[in-house]
Amino acid sequence: MSVFDGLKFRKVYSPIHNLDPRIKFIYVLAVFVAAIIFSAIIPLVVLFIMQLPFVLLARVQKQWIRSLRGALFLALFIFVINVATNFFSNGYVLTALNVENAAAMTLRFVVLVESFSVFFLTTSPDHLGLALEQSRVPYEFSFAFTTAVRFVPVLAEEAQTIMDAQKARGLELEKGNFLKRIRNYVPVLIPLIVSAIRRSLELAEAMESRAWGATKNRTNLYALKLHRGDFVLLAVTVGVLVLTVYAFFYVHVPTLSHLFGFA
Amino acid sequence: MLVVEDVRFSYPSGVEALKGVSLTVKDGEFVAIMGQNGAGKTTLVKHFNGLLKPSSGSVRVNGVETKKTSVATLARNVGFVFQNPDHQLFSETVDAEIAFALKNFGYEADVIEKRITWAVNLLGLTQYRKTSPFMLSGGERKRVALASVLAWDPQILILDEPTIGQDHRQKENLRQFIMQMQTQGKTIVIVTHDVEFVAECNPRVMLMREGKIVGDGAGKDILTNPELLEQSSIVLPQIAQVFTRLTSLGYPKNIIDLYEARDLLIEKLEKRRR
Numbered sequence: 001m002s003v004f005d006g007l008k009f010r011k012v013y014s015p016i017h018n019l020d021p022r023i024k025f026i027y028v029l030a031v032f033v034a035a036i037i038f039s040a041i042i043p044l045v046v047l048f049i050m051q052l053p054f055v056l057l058a059r060v061q062k063q064w065i066r067s068l069r070g071a072l073f074l075a076l077f078i079f080v081i082n083v084a085t086n087f088f089s090n091g092y093v094l095t096a097l098n099v100e101n102a103a104a105m106t107l108r109f110v111v112l113v114e115s116f117s118v119f120f121l122t123t124s125p126d127h128l129g130l131a132l133e134q135s136r137v138p139y140e141f142s143f144a145f146t147t148a149v150r151f152v153p154v155l156a157e158e159a160q161t162i163m164d165a166q167k168a169r170g171l172e173l174e175k176g177n178f179l180k181r182i183r184n185y186v187p188v189l190i191p192l193i194v195s196a197i198r199r200s201l202e203l204a205e206a207m208e209s210r211a212w213g214a215t216k217n218r219t220n221l222y223a224l225k226l227h228r229g230d231f232v233l234l235a236v237t238v239g240v241l242v243l244t245v246y247a248f249f250y251v252h253v254p255t256l257s258h259l260f261g262f263a
Numbered sequence: 264m265l266v267v268e269d270v271r272f273s274y275p276s277g278v279e280a281l282k283g284v285s286l287t288v289k290d291g292e293f294v295a296i297m298g299q300n301g302a303g304k305t306t307l308v309k310h311f312n313g314l315l316k317p318s319s320g321s322v323r324v325n326g327v328e329t330k331k332t333s334v335a336t337l338a339r340n341v342g343f344v345f346q347n348p349d350h351q352l353f354s355e356t357v358d359a360e361i362a363f364a365l366k367n368f369g370y371e372a373d374v375i376e377k378r379i380t381w382a383v384n385l386l387g388l389t390q391y392r393k394t395s396p397f398m399l400s401g402g403e404r405k406r407v408a409l410a411s412v413l414a415w416d417p418q419i420l421i422l423d424e425p426t427i428g429q430d431h432r433q434k435e436n437l438r439q440f441i442m443q444m445q446t447q448g449k450t451i452v453i454v455t456h457d458v459e460f461v462a463e464c465n466p467r468v469m470l471m472r473e474g475k476i477v478g479d480g481a482g483k484d485i486l487t488n489p490e491l492l493e494q495s496s497i498v499l500p501q502i503a504q505v506f507t508r509l510t511s512l513g514y515p516k517n518i519i520d521l522y523e524a525r526d527l528l529i530e531k532l533e534k535r536r537r
Contacts, residue, residue, distance in 0.1 A: 169363060
């Protein structure tokens with residue numbers, strides 16, 4: 001469950017944790033857009049490095065590295081597929097440029113995972129819910145969203161218990177060919193889904209018995225307010241977007257292969 | 264025979280759940296592992312069928328090192344019934360649920376049929392054979408989970424919190440069932456908070472605290488030791504609470520069995536009346 005660990009929030013106080021989640025989310029979206037727009041390796045490396053100060057300031061390096069490790073398999077998969085398709089469509093020739101492009105595609109994925117991981121590692125579900133609410137999302141939806149986020153680690157733990165229970169009855173998850181392996185997960189998925197449904201019904205009853213939704217106009221104890229740091233981040237975000245658009249239209253981004261004369 | 268030697272275990276999160284546990288459970292023994300939440304009880308028994316492998320030290324089941332053996336192989340000898348039956352039930356019928364493990368272990372169809380019949384009879388589930396396990400009550404689901412493990416007749420049986428959510432009659436059935444298994448020479452390990460249940464069964468009791476075993480002995484010695492139990496947040500069984508106060512009147516201290524207590528009281532009181 002290492003992938004989920006990378007998204008699990010732990011309460012820490014740092015300048016990054018105190019940033020407004022709305023601004024942080026806009027920043028992540030900007031990085032997302034930039035990563036999609038660029039397909040050359042140099043800007044993607046820059047985007048990758050740009051996240052590091054956030055990670056260090058927020059002191060979440062450990063969990064962040066764990067989430068990257070969780071994405072490692074998929075990243076390798078993307079790399080291999082890219083290299084292979086280039087190799088076969090090029091008439092069985094592999095150039096340095098092909099490898100570089102494959103690396104760029106992989107890095108794009110890593111940047112996406114990385115920025116989302118930083119966002120979720122440094123934003124508490126409560127803040128996220130508040131942000132949604134203050135963005136005029138109906139409370140029912142924002143509540144459903146925060147609850148879903150909050151239950152991810154619980155479900156991950158439950159999945160582990162179910163796997164243990166079925167293994168104790170002789171289930172071997174790693175046995176058989178690809179299709180068989182997928183079928184092996186049926187005894188894990190059914191109890192997981194059933195218990196999630198059961199839990200949601202119980203939660204609904206518990207909430208209703210505590211008068212959920214009794215007042216139309218809810219007020220919050222805490223309200224999100226923008227501070228100086230948020231404006232700085234907003235400026236950075238705008239900067240990233242402007243630079244991205246500028247580079248996209250006016251700058252020809254060189255590839256490493258051209259710079260070092262491999263192509 | 265279950266031999267645990269100086270086992271330490273840390274979860275990936277860094278929490279050290281077992282801090283050097285050593286114990287031996289002989290064939291045919293009945294052991295209750297007790298202790299407060301987070302003492303490491305479930306972590307310990309998960310080592311018995313290889314679900315968890317020790318970070319250091321060794322666990323051997325009938326001489327086989329669990330570190331080098333798969334859970335599926337160990338499970339043939341070590342049946343493990345989890346606390347919550349909803350964590351394992353997934354089939355459309357009770358029959359299919361019980362057949363699941365038997366199929367995993369590669370039994371023939373006619374043997375599977377025989378084993379299912381045997382298990383449902385044993386646990387009083389015969390009328391539910393074609394019912395969906397999800398339609399059954401909590402206590403019945405718990406029995407289906409138990410039947411699905413008993414069906415392959417493991418030598419060692421581990422029950423995690425078997426009495427939770429069971430009414431008094433079901434507990435009594437469970438107790439008699441455990442006694443019956445014991446007469447067949449099965450090794451039984453239960454993890455429980457239920458002091459009264461343990462007092463009625465009077466097994467060997469192991470008391471755990473903070474990843475260590477702090478008490479190990481006959482139920483009537485461990486469960487009548489107030490200092491030891493106090494540290495593990497366990498309350499004395501009701502009978503023991505009465506008899507620890509009666510020592511000044513010449514009663515023995517280590518009494519936890521209801522019938523023994525009754526006979527003693529009758530004997531003493533009748534003597535006084537004469």
